[in-house]
Amino acid sequence: MDSTRLATAFSAAFAAQPAGFVRAPGRVNLIGEHTDYNDGFCLPMAIEREVRIAWAPRADATVRVGSLQQQGVVTFALSGAIAKATAPAERWADYVKGCAQILIEAGHAVKGCDLFLTGDVPLGSGLSSSAALEVATIHALCAASGLTIDGTTIARLGQRAENRYVGTNCGILDQLSSSCAVAGQAMLMDCRTLALTPAPLPAGVSIVIADTGKRRGLVDSAYNERRAQCEAGAKALGVSHLRDVSMHGLWQAAQAGTLDAAARRRCEHVVAENGRTVAAFACLRAGDAVALGELMDQSHTDLRDKFEVTCAELDGMVAIARTLPGCLGSRMTGAGFGGCTVSLVRTGDAPAFAAELERRYRVAFPAMTPAVYVTGAAAGAGRL
Ligand code: ADP
Numbered sequence: 001m002d003s004t005r006l007a008t009a010f011s012a013a014f015a016a017q018p019a020g021f022v023r024a025p026g027r028v029n030l031i032g033e034h035t036d037y038n039d040g041f042c043l044p045m046a047i048e049r050e051v052r053i054a055w056a057p058r059a060d061a062t063v064r065v066g067s068l069q070q071q072g073v074v075t076f077a078l079s080g081a082i083a084k085a086t087a088p089a090e091r092w093a094d095y096v097k098g099c100a101q102i103l104i105e106a107g108h109a110v111k112g113c114d115l116f117l118t119g120d121v122p123l124g125s126g127l128s129s130s131a132a133l134e135v136a137t138i139h140a141l142c143a144a145s146g147l148t149i150d151g152t153t154i155a156r157l158g159q160r161a162e163n164r165y166v167g168t169n170c171g172i173l174d175q176l177s178s179s180c181a182v183a184g185q186a187m188l189m190d191c192r193t194l195a196l197t198p199a200p201l202p203a204g205v206s207i208v209i210a211d212t213g214k215r216r217g218l219v220d221s222a223y224n225e226r227r228a229q230c231e232a233g234a235k236a237l238g239v240s241h242l243r244d245v246s247m248h249g250l251w252q253a254a255q256a257g258t259l260d261a262a263a264r265r266r267c268e269h270v271v272a273e274n275g276r277t278v279a280a281f282a283c284l285r286a287g288d289a290v291a292l293g294e295l296m297d298q299s300h301t302d303l304r305d306k307f308e309v310t311c312a313e314l315d316g317m318v319a320i321a322r323t324l325p326g327c328l329g330s331r332m333t334g335a336g337f338g339g340c341t342v343s344l345v346r347t348g349d350a351p352a353f354a355a356e357l358e359r360r361y362r363v364a365f366p367a368m369t370p371a372v373y374v375t376g377a378a379a380g381a382g383r384l
């Protein structure tokens, strides 16, 4: 991404030059879905799409923020409780306000600044434009305030802003990926300890993301319902999180009648997915792209049949992908109900795969506008 347009927009909005730039990437999760809030494992990497912010300090305790993707500039004061947007057109800035509020609540001396941002992470498609915005915002506020905060803490603060201020009950996956990703590597993420262990993709394979164009409508309620079902399952099994459960434990609980059939299916996905994610990381270490692809396929099947968070568009995109040359595995990625799929494709086949996937999906789902991206693994957030 080039900062020229951003610098021009900053100057036009604030009649001054930016003092610096920060960036934070979106992310794609290769495997380990709906495991983060169960204290389990994920295998994300940062993508080559990001939110970038131009910043400059101010002499007062005011923040002004604009976005190339939105109209107008939003202004707020850094004193007391920062009020959320009343106008729907200003709601995007709640991510920025939330980060300021959470930093202040954590005891940091946040100073006034002017911020102008842009992003090429598609909004609302499950590639975490919101986490990219939060993590970039915290970097910008830190830069303008002379603060230094480590990457894991930035991720936690960003998650807290989204949970408490914006009001979305997301896990740590998105913010930790954006904040701490390593260039050229995927990362095994332990969502209990927040430990990240990087490993490169096997040689000769590429990651292809396909946006179905289907936007998650009433997802928040379905997402919260799945979370509640997992929490109830853990409680019935006498553990704090499903991370601590085995397939045998699930079977025993079902025999004893402590887990009904529906709850068991939800829990089975989470328990199996944790196992698959650890196995997928071993595949990365061994350079075994074929086995990794098979695990991705299995993940999708469970997300469809046991966790029930796919939809016709996601299932269709995955089915088409698997018929194309060079595809080793394909699955939905993100919360589900719409958004994107991720496919593991032999690098030589990737350009034709991407073009043909988009073409065939358009034929199968004429009402949708898909977008297909081949992406490398980008670096985590930081100052430029
Ligand atoms: P996702 O994180 O999957 O992209 P979310 O619904 O969680 O979807 O977050 C998308 C929201 O984040 C947007 O509706 C907008 O409010 C905010 N956002 C993300 N990127 C930008 C941007 N470049 N400019 C303004 N707002 C943005």
Ligand code: MG
Pocket (backbone or CB within 6 Å): 128, 129, 130, 131, 174
């Ligand atoms: Mg989001």
